[in-house]
Amino acid sequence: MQLPDVPEEQAIATVHRAMALGINHYETARGYGSSEEILGRALRTFDRSSFILTTKITPKHYQNYRGCIEESLTRLQVDYLDNFDIHGINNEEQVEWVFKKGGALEAVQQAMSEGLIRHVGFSSHGQLEIILKVIETGEFESVNLHYYYFNQRNLPAVRRAGELDMGVLIISPTDKGGRLHRPPQYLRDLTAPYHPITINHRFLLSHPEVTTVTVGAAQPDEFAPHLKALEADGPLTEEEQEIIARLDRQYEKLGNTFCTLCHQCLPCPEGINIPEVLRLRNLAIAFDMVEFGRYRYKMFENTDHWFGGRKAVYCTKCNDCLPRCPEKLDIPALLMEAHKMLYREEGKRKWSD
Ligand code: SF4
Numbered sequence: 001m002q003l004p005d006v007p008e009e010q011a012i013a014t015v016h017r018a019m020a021l022g023i024n025h026y027e028t029a030r031g032y033g034s035s036e037e038i039l040g041r042a043l044r045t046f047d048r049s050s051f052i053l054t055t056k057i058t059p060k061h062y063q064n065y066r067g068c069i070e071e072s073l074t075r076l077q078v079d080y081l082d083n084f085d086i087h088g089i090n091n092e093e094q095v096e097w098v099f100k101k102g103g104a105l106e107a108v109q110q111a112m113s114e115g116l117i118r119h120v121g122f123s124s125h126g127q128l129e130i131i132l133k134v135i136e137t138g139e140f141e142s143v144n145l146h147y148y149y150f151n152q153r154n155l156p157a158v159r160r161a162g163e164l165d166m167g168v169l170i171i172s173p174t175d176k177g178g179r180l181h182r183p184p185q186y187l188r189d190l191t192a193p194y195h196p197i198t199i200n201h202r203f204l205l206s207h208p209e210v211t212t213v214t215v216g217a218a219q220p221d222e223f224a225p226h227l228k229a230l231e232a233d234g235p236l237t238e239e240e241q242e243i244i245a246r247l248d249r250q251y252e253k254l255g256n257t258f259c260t261l262c263h264q265c266l267p268c269p270e271g272i273n274i275p276e277v278l279r280l281r282n283l284a285i286a287f288d289m290v291e292f293g294r295y296r297y298k299m300f301e302n303t304d305h306w307f308g309g310r311k312a313v314y315c316t317k318c319n320d321c322l323p324r325c326p327e328k329l330d331i332p333a334l335l336m337e338a339h340k341m342l343y344r345e346e347g348k349r350k351w352s353d
């Protein structure tokens, strides 16, 4: 869990409610502010064998990775971690920090040999190609990635991890998966009688490869739409399939401006993440998910490799990408439209068309 800015008592009450509901896997990270400490305080009254704990540390700390692991154990008030993820293997530089001699993986393997860590996985916010490359190393037992109804780009990684019998944990399906805790009314109507959170969870859990979805509740009373997803199991029911088909049909609203997210337009010499900008445009038009689009769009250039790429405003209309687009989209024009729709920050560069 990444704790948002909530009072500690509320965070602890939320964890205690989760335990009472039978939720037994807690996931945090060194980089999530005071999350490890608060989670440690929340869980210390429970028997250690009654919960599974995952924490994550970015490989940039590889020179003192062992020290960081020990700090996490101290903060979490435990003697061992059930699972440990090398956090955010997002680009080639981080791949190097993980696998080099004296790198992060070596420190994890040493900690495993001493019983401090029981299982090792990795998380990634990077491109599909990086995720597949790391999966294929065979060094990890699980992968922690972005995959949602509203972003299915990483399906090949989910499938490949399943073939290799790896665990697949879905990062933030509610918030990063579409800000589904605050859905637009239009989306709510489309998924009725279920909450969009429930449908997204059911979509994910209908994949046999998906082993864990995270909940991300910030309050003790936020669990209902998550738990609702557990009332069914396995493949989507007929009713759920109809809802997914209804969602799929919304993309028709984009007509011949629909971006299929094939990524063939990349690379852009200006570093614009064309498919991600156009995905946000797709969602804003198809599902009225404008607020989600704004929330993600402002992250470009502000979150380094965690959400790579620059804003659409930097398009020079060089047209390099145009011949590579199988849909023959007018990419500069669509980027301009997306920027106007999604850009809301003050004092930054605006389009000057
Ligand atoms: S036209 Fe714009 S988006 Fe396409 S490659 Fe050139 S700068 Fe990048």
Ligand code: SF4
Binding pocket: 258, 259, 260, 261, 262, 263, 264, 265, 266, 274, 275, 278, 324, 325, 326, 327, 328, 329, 331
């Ligand atoms: S090549 Fe065209 S359809 Fe494919 S991601 Fe780029 S803009 Fe979208």
